[in-house]
Amino acid sequence: MERREFLAVLGGAVLALPRTAAAQATGKTYRLGTLSAALPMSDTTPLGKALIKSLSELGYVVGQNLTIDARGAAGDAAKIPSLLQELKASHVDALVVAGYPAAVAAKSIGIPTVGAVGLGDPVETKLIQSLSHPGGNITGISDVATTLSTKRLSLLKEMSPRLQKVAMLWNKDDLGMTLRYETSAKVARSIGVTVQALGVREPDDFNEAFTVMKDDPPDAILMVADALTTLNRKRVFEFAATRRLPAIYEYDFYVRDGGLMSYGPDLAESFQRAAALVDRIFKGANPADLPFEQPTRYLFVVNLKTAKAADLEMPPTLLALADEVIE
Numbered sequence: 360m361e362r363r364e365f366l367a368v369l370g371g372a373v374l375a376l377p378r379t380a381a382a383q384a385t386g387k388t389y390r391l392g393t394l395s396a397a398l399p400m401s402d403t404t405p406l407g408k409a410l411i412k413s414l415s416e417l418g419y420v421v422g423q424n425l426t427i428d429a430r431g432a433a434g435d436a437a438k439i440p441s442l443l444q445e446l447k448a449s450h451v452d453a454l455v456v457a458g459y460p461a462a463v464a465a466k467s468i469g470i471p472t473v474g475a476v477g478l479g480d481p482v483e484t485k486l487i488q489s490l491s492h493p494g495g496n497i498t499g500i501s502d503v504a505t506t507l508s509t510k511r512l513s514l515l516k517e518m519s520p521r522l523q524k525v526a527m528l529w530n531k532d533d534l535g536m537t538l539r540y541e542t543s544a545k546v547a548r549s550i551g552v553t554v555q556a557l558g559v560r561e562p563d564d565f566n567e568a569f570t571v572m573k574d575d576p577p578d579a580i581l582m583v584a585d586a587l588t589t590l591n592r593k594r595v596f597e598f599a600a601t602r603r604l605p606a607i608y609e610y611d612f613y614v615r616d617g618g619l620m621s622y623g624p625d626l627a628e629s630f631q632r633a634a635a636l637v638d639r640i641f642k643g644a645n646p647a648d649l650p651f652e653q654p655t656r657y658l659f660v661v662n663l664k665t666a667k668a669a670d671l672e673m674p675p676t677l678l679a680l681a682d683e684v685i686e
Contacts, residue, residue, distance in 0.1 A: 398431045
């Protein structure tokens with residue numbers, strides 16, 4: 360075979376390689392850092408599993424051409440700066456973060472960063488310049504709080520047609536989630552629903568929130584997701600069940616853990632898109648030039664077992680709307 364023919368055949372063979380083999384053909388092992396204000400995004404947590412699976416679909420295999428350095432602040436935002444310094448010292452090629460506190464801290468450290476979930480409105484919080492041109496070291500996934508709040512409240516109304524007052528739990532120390540709460544509260548008031556504002560800052564504050572709801576019972580609960588509320592989610596599940604209160608959460612893993620219902624972005628899709636942004640950064644792209652993306656798939660998930668245990672009747676019309684019913 361002549362040299363020209365050999366090179367043509369070789370080039371075609373490389374193009375025909377599966378994505379995994381093509382990624383491994385570079386011979387480089389990429390180092391990815393992950394940081395969550397809650398638990399580390401590892402292969403034992405919902406977010407970590409979603410990230411690792413999405414990266415594997417792009418040809419990045421942990422232990423072969425990818426290493427992951429996963430850190431989590433366990434709800435203590437004061438730990439985030441030191442965790443970031445550790446990641447910087449380990450020379451990660453890129454960073455994936457969950458939650459606004461981790462994202463805003465990463466902004467000042469210079470590591471190319473992808474915000475995968477829980478960032479809130481990145482323009483309103485001044486995390487980035489614009490969705491189309493972030494302009495710094497951070498890109499990622501964002502969603503529209505007003506649209507989501509409207510849908511969540513409509514689902515609560517479907518569950519409880521006489522809904523007049525909704526308790527809203529959120530972390531007052533998280534700017535991204537405070538703005539999301541304010542959006543949710545504005546939507547509620549616009550449809551004639553009174554808001555019982557229950558901002559928390561630490562685990563003990565949940566006891567006070569529960570006391571307020573016992574003394575002045577709401578008709579339902581809407582909880583805004585962040586590290587603090589996530590780590591204390593089962594306390595909220597138990598309170599809601601004991602008081603027979605319909606409650607809605609932002610992500611489906613809450614419902615799989617025992618929450619009543621959720622409406623929010625499909626995390627599998629969000630992490631697929633976050634992984635695609637990581638892939639582009641590994642290949643030399645600058646986060647400043649990578650537009651923020653928005654989810655296209657949203658899931659309504661219901662836990663019928665939780666409803667029955669709390670003696671809550673789930674209307675058939677509501678069940679018909681569900682993308683998934685956990686029994």
